[in-house]
Amino acid sequence: MDILTSWLRTYVEIPVDDRQLAEDLTLRGIAVEGVFDAPGGSRFEMDITTNRVDAMNHYGVAREAAAIYDVPLKSLAEVHGLEPTSQKRDVGHPVVEGDAYPVRIEAQDLCGRFTARVIRGVTVKPASGKIAEYFAALGQKPISGPVDVTNFGWMAMGQPTHVFDLDKLSGSIVVRRAKAGETLRLLDGSEKTLTADDLVVADEKQAHGLAGVMGGWDSRVTEETKNILVEAAWFDPGMVRASSKRHGLHTDASHRFERGADFNAAPVANALVTRLVIEQGGGVVVGPLTDVIVPALQAQTAGRASVELRVSEVQRHLGTTLEAAEGRESGLNAAIVEQYLKALGCELTPTGAGAYAVALPSWRLDLEREIDLIEEVARVYGYNRFANTLPAFAGGVVRLPHAEHERVLRETLRALGYSEAISSTFVSAESAQLFGGAAGAVKLGNPLSEEAGMLRPSLVPNMADMLANNLNRGVAQVRMFELGTAFTGSAKEVFEHTAVSLGATGGARATALYAESDALFFEVKGALEGLLAKFVGAVSFTAEGLPAWIAAGRGARVLLEGAEVAVFGELSGAESERRKLKQVCVAGEINATALYARPLYSAIAKELSKFQAVERDFSFVFPASVQWLAVEGAVRELGIAELKSVAPLEVFVPSKPGGAIAQGSYSMLVRVVLQSNERTLTEDELSAWSSQIVAALTGVGGVQRS
Numbered sequence: 001m002d003i004l005t006s007w008l009r010t011y012v013e014i015p016v017d018d019r020q021l022a023e024d025l026t027l028r029g030i031a032v033e034g035v036f037d038a039p040g041g042s043r044f045e046m047d048i049t050t051n052r053v054d055a056m057n058h059y060g061v062a063r064e065a066a067a068i069y070d071v072p073l074k075s076l077a078e079v080h081g082l083e084p085t086s087q088k089r090d091v092g093h094p095v096v097e098g099d100a101y102p103v104r105i106e107a108q109d110l111c112g113r114f115t116a117r118v119i120r121g122v123t124v125k126p127a128s129g130k131i132a133e134y135f136a137a138l139g140q141k142p143i144s145g146p147v148d149v150t151n152f153g154w155m156a157m158g159q160p161t162h163v164f165d166l167d168k169l170s171g172s173i174v175v176r177r178a179k180a181g182e183t184l185r186l187l188d189g190s191e192k193t194l195t196a197d198d199l200v201v202a203d204e205k206q207a208h209g210l211a212g213v214m215g216g217w218d219s220r221v222t223e224e225t226k227n228i229l230v231e232a233a234w235f236d237p238g239m240v241r242a243s244s245k246r247h248g249l250h251t252d253a254s255h256r257f258e259r260g261a262d263f264n265a266a267p268v269a270n271a272l273v274t275r276l277v278i279e280q281g282g283g284v285v286v287g288p289l290t291d292v293i294v295p296a297l298q299a300q301t302a303g304r305a306s307v308e309l310r311v312s313e314v315q316r317h318l319g320t321t322l323e324a325a326e327g328r329e330s331g332l333n334a335a336i337v338e339q340y341l342k343a344l345g346c347e348l349t350p351t352g353a354g355a356y357a358v359a360l361p362s363w364r365l366d367l368e369r370e371i372d373l374i375e376e377v378a379r380v381y382g383y384n385r386f387a388n389t390l391p392a393f394a395g396g397v398v399r400l401p402h403a404e405h406e407r408v409l410r411e412t413l414r415a416l417g418y419s420e421a422i423s424s425t426f427v428s429a430e431s432a433q434l435f436g437g438a439a440g441a442v443k444l445g446n447p448l449s450e451e452a453g454m455l456r457p458s459l460v461p462n463m464a465d466m467l468a469n470n471l472n473r474g475v476a477q478v479r480m481f482e483l484g485t486a487f488t489g490s491a492k493e494v495f496e497h498t499a500v501s502l503g504a505t506g507g508a509r510a511t512a513l514y515a516e517s518d519a520l521f522f523e524v525k526g527a528l529e530g531l532l533a534k535f536v537g538a539v540s541f542t543a544e545g546l547p548a549w550i551a552a553g554r555g556a557r558v559l560l561e562g563a564e565v566a567v568f569g570e571l572s573g574a575e576s577e578r579r580k581l582k583q584v585c586v587a588g589e590i591n592a593t594a595l596y597a598r599p600l601y602s603a604i605a606k607e608l609s610k611f612q613a614v615e616r617d618f619s620f621v622f623p624a625s626v627q628w629l630a631v632e633g634a635v636r637e638l639g640i641a642e643l644k645s646v647a648p649l650e651v652f653v654p655s656k657p658g659g660a661i662a663q664g665s666y667s668m669l670v671r672v673v674l675q676s677n678e679r680t681l682t683e684d685e686l687s688a689w690s691s692q693i694v695a696a697l698t699g700v701g702g703v704q705r706s
Helices: 018-027 058-069 076-080 130-138 145-157 237-246 252-257 265-281 295-300 311-318 334-343 370-381 403-415 429-439 460-472 516-532 573-578 592-596 628-636 683-699
Strands: 002-004 031-038 041-047 103-105 111-120 161-165 173-177 183-185 191-193 199-202 207-210 227-235 284-293 307-310 347-352 355-359 478-489 494-505 539-542 550-560 563-571 585-591 614-623 643-652 665-674
Touching: 002 058, 002 130, 018 031, 018 041, 018 058, 058 145, 058 334, 058 370, 076 145, 076 265, 103 111, 103 284, 111 173, 111 265, 111 295, 130 145, 145 161, 145 252, 145 265, 161 265, 173 227, 183 207, 199 227, 227 237, 227 265, 237 252, 265 284, 307 311, 307 370, 311 334, 311 370, 334 347, 334 370, 403 478, 403 494, 403 516, 403 592, 429 460, 429 478, 460 478, 460 494, 460 585, 494 516, 494 592, 516 539, 516 550, 516 563, 516 585, 563 592, 585 592, 614 683, 628 643, 628 665, 628 683, 665 683
Parallel strands: 103 173
Antiparallel strands: 002 041, 031 041, 111 227, 111 284, 161 227, 173 199, 183 191, 199 207, 307 355, 347 355, 478 494, 494 585, 539 550, 550 563, 563 585, 614 665, 643 665
8 A cells, every 4th residue: 555654744743754654664664665755755665564564554663663763643533633532532523413323233243343324415525625635646546535535534544434325325224234136226327136145334225335345326425425433343353355356356345345444533534524424515413423432342342351471581582772772772661562563553551560461452452471572572673673582492302203103104104105295284175074084174254365275174176186287288107195283173173183195096006916006095095004013913904884985885984093094095976077087086184193102113133043944835715705804913913922923825816706715815825934033943833833833723714725
């Protein structure tokens, strides 16, 4: 936005020239990006950050200048001729007896304050005087006197206002939610179809404005207007932001309302606009100011609780100033802290030695905590005025509790050929619902877009997107993993856990154990087994209760000691189609928080045996329902101390009926290795153990082949 220094200097006596003022403001975070000549001074091209809506006007920048140079800030009432009799302000003109204009706020969660005032006998003509001069210097297009006055008002003090042709209103002003399908023609001539999520300023018959965004065509002020209703209100920022985005409108009013307007500014702005309308076009004020307040929203904004501030914390956080380091002053003491915060609008009540209860100004909704006030002290003092010092340090480096688990996890996956990736923390509502399950998902209050409106309850949707992005760019073989945080619950209560997602596509080859169509699935399964082998506990798999994003019959849940720690599988047809995937993709997710609760296996070095190892092979036919975990477990449960390993040597699954192996069964050659560290094994021992192994394998459903 643009700021005129000649306008600024009507509010505060600035002791430096415009160039120095621009530099000093920029060093305090109120960035001046360009300085241009203008009548009576300069025009500053400003870049005000979104959290500083209070500085998006001339009076707000003047307040910053007053704080920097420790000079008095004139009141708006003093400069613009308003009578400072109360917070509501008298307009400084005689008021004709009459009733206050009736206003009813029905949507009390979206409109916290609404002021209205009647002016009769107005002559609508072009604005003149200072308004015309300032508009010409700023390149602001004049429209008509009353409308230009409202634009002057927000440029002066940041509060948007609106003027209605009073004779085109029917009965009371009603601030309500729009009716679904209700239409409204706006000042720009466009016609909008509203939803029940929109807020409108209406009368008893129809809507006359999209609240916080733009007024309506039917009640606009024209050259024939004689009687005016002046409105100044406070609307919920989230509602204004949503309506503005929904209808593709971004106005000067919405820009300020959606960032959080000053709850207490409405009556002052109403008085300012009322006075200037009369100065420009005559007329008289009829009746008192209508000022309807919703106490609950007032408490959340203008009535926020005080914040404790300790000067010792200011000094601890900010360190030594250059002046103190050079012995020219004592540094940031209580007097300086009081000076800066009072200049910014805070009210300080001493609560003890070097401690204050700080009442926050209604126009600074970005201030919430003690550290925010400390930052304000540093900002106004000047970041360039602090000495360069290193932070104090005591003690040694403390290793995070799960650092070793994380190291093993990363190194194992990299060794398996997976590259680490990073994706967004946000997902769409559709992905959150599909991948979040019963745990729920957290909706953002201010989403960047509809495709990024939720915190991710799972890392899998973004992994699937990354696989698609690689394939779309000609990378046909991909192996990736991501280590990050997933969020479940709701906006009221958020739960976090660390998760690892895996993604793979392309490059898998068939083996004797499985066909090429199954190769990728078993490759990822093997990667998970390799990773989980680093953690203490028996690994098993089940195909029951798979989530909807996994293709039917093409996934598994992974259990460690009977507790689920991961799930993986081929992406379903719907998910593949949504991302236009043309080849099979397998994705999975590990609950790293649950995995970190398990101890890691420790490497133990043992002296190699000097005695011969003996291998024994056992050929069995097992039902398809018998998994390798059961086969291995049956052998190990025999408790043979000399048993060194059990491994499947050959597996044969019949592809068609009529062979030596019946359908629904498979043949496996199980090899065991036996060895003693003290002696050579005897044939009698080997025979006895072989008989025990045969019996154990028979016990799990196997039939020994001759």
